[in-house]
Amino acid sequence: MICPPLSPDPVVQDWIARHRRPVNFVLHILAIPPTILGVLYIPVYVTLLSVPVFVLAFLLFDGGFLVQFLGHAIDRSEPGEVTAFKKVWRRFCEQRARSRSAAVGGAAGRDAR
Numbered sequence: 001m002i003c004p005p006l007s008p009d010p011v012v013q014d015w016i017a018r019h020r021r022p023v024n025f026v027l028h029i030l031a032i033p034p035t036i037l038g039v040l041y042i043p044v045y046v047t048l049l050s051v052p053v054f055v056l057a058f059l060l061f062d063g064g065f066l067v068q069f070l071g072h073a074i075d076r077s078e079p080g081e082v083t084a085f086k087k088v089w090r091r092f093c094e095q096r097a098r099s100r101s102a103a104v105g106g107a108a109g110r111d112a113r
Helices: 010-018 022-048 051-075 080-112
Strands: none
């Protein structure tokens, strides 16, 4: 039996929407490996406590991230980290507002007695 193709997951659709231009995609392809390599050098630095290894890890990680952010600036889209931070911040603010309104509602109910 032939099934129709499934629509992409919303996470994949969001990723595709934020990486529309080929330049952004190519910059990500070039910048992700050094970023990951920078992270992988951290245990080496911790083991050796070598300043040159730390500098190399720092430059690889930050350089890779900056190139990816450059791709998003060219594409005029938000990086996934910014989107995720905004989502978490929005949830935090909503929960705080709910807890404050519940506290105010509870205090008003006690005062009415």
